[in-house]
Amino acid sequence: MINQFSILHNKNKKQQVESIVAMAVYQADNAKWLREAVNSILAQTYTNFLFMIVVDGPVPQAIIEVLDEAATSDDRVIIGQNSHNIGLASCMNSVVEFAMQFTPSFFVRMDADDISEEHRLLRQITYLKKHSNISILGSALTEINEKGERVGARVMPASHRQIVRILPRRCSLNHPTVVIRFNVFTDGHRYDGDLLNTQDYFLWITLASRGYIFRNLKDRLLKFRRVNNFYKRRGLSKSLNEFKARLYAITKLRQFSPYNFLYACGVLSLRLMPGKVVKLAYKLDRHLLERFGKH
Structure with missing residues (x-):
């Protein structure tokens, strides 16, 4: 089936903009969380952006209402x-192609169930x-x-060397x-x-x-929604x-080692285990990342 991509709302009058914020919305998204996500972007202290939201296939009326409200109230929303439904990767590529006409300098990711801190874009840009x-x-x-209560944190390695070393x-x-x-x-x-997951x-x-x-x-610039089925297989x-x-x-990074290969096999096995085991491994992973990120 050939996808038909169309623009539903676009009141933007700018011919050039510094940043593009990209979000995809799906049938299963929560309308309340979507409103919080959208509002967190529109309330940013940094303002030189267009916010492009791609509706990936049919969605409930409640979601349409949230998006209509945002597009009506703020000309930056497209x-x-x-x-x-074609998946996140293709949605992001559609945003990239559409954004070319505005010659932006930055492309910002955002998900429909998360909340960006008020100074996120200003800090990063x-x-x-x-x-x-x-x-x-x-x-x-x-x-x-689900209630917006803090249940954890995720701190990643900071330097380029650390980030690339851990990628395998x-x-x-x-x-x-x-x-x-x-x-x-x-x-x-x-x-x-062609990827419906792991595209990033x-x-x-x-x-x-x-x-x-x-x-x-190291700044915690986003509130990430960890729902109750997060640990399921x-x-x-x-x-x-x-x-x-x-x-x-x-292969691509030429980090050939028995450890990296065994780690890949071990995680594959772990992913197929019961949720309680995955939850325990996740907590251990967070602990190791916290320690790794301090060096």
């Missing part, structure tokens, strides 16, 4: 729609302006539950926190539209192998894609 060598900038995050074992950036310098896309890079992991590996520089801020497709990504990283 709503696009796919005729059917100011940092990128001061460090022109960095192309991909992530941050730490605070984990919240895990995705070392929090995707919803990432700001990408737009020249990464004008250089020809895109998310892999594969992209980071490709960019690292091409010499782009990464960085993670992942589907075979996603588990296999993660395994393939680790092998891809080992």
Whole structure:
């Protein structure tokens, strides 16, 4: 089936903008959480952006109402729609293609159930302006539950060397926190539209192998929604894609070692275990990341 992408709302009058914020919305998204996510972007202290939200296939009326309200109240909001669900990677690529006309400098990721801290964009974009060598900038995050209560944190390795060294074992950036310098896309890079998951992991590996520089801020600039089914066993497709990504990283980054290969096999086995085991491993992983990130 060929996807038909169309623009539903666009009251923007600007011909150029510094940043593009990109979000995809799906049928199963929670309308209340979506409103909080959208409002957290529109309330940013940094304002020189367009906020493009792609509706990925049919969604409930409650979600449409949230998006209509946002687009009506703020000219920075642009709503696009796919005729059917095609996945996050293709949605982000559609935003990139549409955004080319505005010659932006930065591409900002945002998810429909998270909350950006008020100064998130100002902090990240100011940092990128001061460090022109960095192309991909992530941050730490605070984990919240369905009620918005803090239940944890996720701090990633900070330096480029640490981020790349750990890529064969895990995705070392929090995707919803990432700001990408737009020249990464004008250089020809895109998310892999054939992937319905792990698309960010594969992209980071490709960019690292091409010499782009990464960085993670220690600031917790996003509240990440960790719902009650977070620890359930992942589907075979996603588990296999993660395994393939680790092998891809080992090869592309030339980090051949028995440890990296055994780690990839071990995580594949773990992903298929009961949720209680996955939860325990997740807590251990958070602890190790916290320790790793301090060095």
